[in-house]
Amino acid sequence: MKSILAIFGSLFCLNVLAQEPPRSYVSYKTSEEIVIDGKADESSWKEAKWTADFIDIEGDKVPKYKTNAKMLWDDQYFYIYAKLEEPHIWATLKQRDTVIFYNNDFEVFIDPDGDTQKYIEFEVNALNTVWDLMLIEAYREGGPAIDHWDINGIKSAVNIQGTLNDASDKDQYWEVEIAMPWDVLTEASANGKIPQNDFWRVNFSRVNWNHDLKDGHYSRKKDENGRFLPEYNWVWSPQGVINMHEPEHWGYVFFSDKKPSENIEFKIPEDEHIRWAMYSLYRAQKDYYSKHQKWANTVEKLQDLPVSVLNKELNPKIEVHSSGYNLSVESPFSGKKYLIKEDGSFIQLTK
Template sequence: MKYKLLLFIIGVFALNSAYAQNPPRSYIAYKTLDEIEIDGRAEEASWKEAPRSKDFIDIEGDKVPKYQTYMKMVYDEDNLYFYAKMKEPHIWGTLKQRDTVIFYNNDFEIFIDPDGDTHNYMEFEMNALNTVWDLFIVKPYREPAPIVDSWDIQGLQSAVHISGTLNDASDEDDYWSVEVAIPWEVLKEANIHNNIPEEEFWRVNFSRVNWDFDLTEGRYSRKKDKNGEYLPEYNWVWSPQGVINMHEPEHWGYVYFSSKNAGEQDEFEIPEDEKVKWMLYKLYRKHKNYFSKNKKWASSISEIENKPIKLNGETLQPKLEIHLAGWNIAVISPFTGKQYIIREDGKILTSKIK
């Protein structure tokens, strides 16, 4: 596959990263007030009343990006809508073929994991030419699995608005904005409930990739250093990852789908059980690192975590289970009584204790 090496590098980073120091952000998506025209401008009442997200931050969560970015979301019975506005003095793009590696240009990206188990999630990218790349990812790159690059979002609508001039270095631009509509019929394919998630939440994140550039005879391209190597890109995201890797879905933000209309007020707090899952991912990483160091799996949880695990005044008691197909770590939530299990491949399972 054309980005096979990239997947290997990302997977290495994923296994050795620390959990994000900043908690995930949350956003409330409201219902539309009117019909949305996908033109990149967001001039409808729905968009004017929709809350504006916090400005994007550097992917590691500790630096303010050079250029401002924010997003909005609304939904109706047919589509989930996205809008993002990106300040940019030089708006350029060169890639025109669908499903090419769009982040080799400056781009905007959407990541969606409907059931929050970090498996079977969707990625969407687009550049200032409105060239798109959509793919379905069976597992994060840290675990071997197929990546369905040929998967397309049926019924997708997308548009770009440019305040400035595209691919013209003779002037300074203001911003570019994108508007995207993804049909629920496509999104429900990876949702175990197979419905519109009204009064539910999904794990979602957004990324903006920005490159330093060179100009050759008026043509933009990614900037190289004196040795001819591309300079690293900037990764600006809505919810910080704590590591330069978007493919750790457990760090993504929370989008709650309100039953109220845009302009009304609703509330959402990240449930305590989500924090139990965050703890399981810490143990998952520690166990992977234990194997990397010792060339064998641990036989008990105390070998990978020898201190009590506290969460909001409660003590969690995870158990490591070794079986013929691998291992898993299970814990019962002191908040709801539900049991959460993280498998060897990082997938989260949920069950009720009778």
């Protein structure tokens, strides 16, 4: 584990390494028509704030090229704009729903309910070739990727400051603009509603490869044994591990009905801190199973100290059954009861 995943002290009293709070962003509502041309030159985009600079996926390295994003929404679309600095802009893949991250790409991950189930992944390269898919359950748990599920009606455009696939000059950046229809995105949401004045879990990833040049053509760089060198993964909200398919680490996007010119503060709800603590126990339970070939039936077997969130002690319980386990807890803040199952799904038991 990396240094950014330090123990929280009074925030998390766990003897397992806990994640830092995910990043958050306020996406404002626009009444302006947004033309998807990759340029984001409408006044709403100019008023929208940039995200924090992307960081290495594990959270402890500064990427060699800068990446930032912005977000807006209206009654039809969730809009995303990203700017990716890059001196060598190249892409080769042209078939929709091919494995786009074999090129340098920009990726969007959306989990409306924050339950790590039924979430959306979208990838695009500098040729504006896209791959959109739905994961019924987290890929880390063996969840199938539904490749033939499409974000019908999606609009995307790429604008390049430089020359694509031309090694004779130095490029500046490429920018991506996306409009995702709500009537498709909400298929992944339990209530099927646009999250007005509410939040969804979202993250962005940028895959960047070292490259080779042969006869003026770009390709992924290989080592002396002919194996591709590993890619760089740069993200908005750090994952702590080299795996985008741990949705509990994704950022929080709050969809305000105010205009971009207004300044709204969003504070991550207290019960979300409980969610993070429970996922720390979930990961500890997976480690316990790998060592003992059985599930721990008490929290004390997973960690020594009491589980405490925001100076409030929790009392999580584990119930082991024939097909797995349930980890449940009652919030000291809201009185709501929550449960995590062995597949990582997060369930709110009480409204």
